[in-house]
Amino acid sequence: MNRRTKIVAVAAAVLLALGAGGVAVASGGNGGHGNHGVREAAALTGTAKLYRPAGDDITFSFDAHLAAKDNKDPQAATGTFRFSHYKDGKGGYAVAKVDCLTTGGKVAVVTGKVIETDVDAFRNKRVGVSVHDDGKRDRLGYSWVGRDTNLEVPPCLSAAPFEKVLPGTGDFTVLPWQVDYPTE
Template identity: 70%
Template sequence: MNRRTKIAALAAALLITAGAAGSAVASGDGKGAPREAAALTGSAELYRPAGDDITFTFDAHLAAKDRNDPLKATGTFRYSHYKDGKGGSATVEVDCLATGGKVATVTGVVVETDVPGLKDKRVGVSVHDDGKHDRLGYSWLASDPTKDEVPPCNSAAPYERVTPGTGDFHVLPWRFDYPTE
């Protein structure tokens, strides 16, 4: 082989090896364990020109072993909305997480709140993690969460803008096993 062919072959081999190593790390924890099936993490403030203080924080996960059942998701999310000294907040225990690409929908049951009638009710939130202009939507857009039941993994489309510089959402796309029969 001439020198150019040897260099090209060596470069190709190195690229293939690096790609395989990168795939192995991306698919797990780098130690052989599979990566989780889906996740939604991060926080942001919503943009409101009237000065509302609205924040959302997520720590929701679907374990690799539960990859085909989004109802086995775990974690919490929190949100608050205050303006002129009025408003409320809630802590939600996750009961469903579904992600696709850069979009996630998470639901859960309110376990702590200062909003009358909201405790033990299910709420849902959707997130679009586009890196620069994250968006968010919530199930109480068109309904009263203290009266209307929200089904698991349901929310409104992510229509709200987050305040520039505050969105650090990270959506890990869902990996599930397709049926073979």
């Protein structure tokens, strides 16, 4: 193959590769996850630390998603969320497998069964968390407040987002759920 043909072949290959990448980005591609531009039905992602003047280190992280094909079934949501609370070298953490996700505007509610923890009170329990993604100072709430924290939380329920996150740590992103309603 002569030099000119090689240059043309390499240039064509580069253009094809760039074009395919551009199409994926333009159509909302998500890194090859196979949805080809179809928007997720809902999502909650991000991490933040809660504000506590006593210096507690409380962190919540979310990676929860509801696929477009499951738009009418928030209990088909997938992903995990994690929370931890430490102070003076004591505390614990938990990881929950998402079993329900609902969002509306900038508010999300996610529940999940705890699948990993070093806190006996959370072991195999369903917990719920709510998030308000206000773009300035996010807020967060959780189901284990009040007198009777041993109650089993139903799917998709939690307390209102009553806690403030530490300034500069809230990077929650809520993708609003778009429910399709029948027209007749």
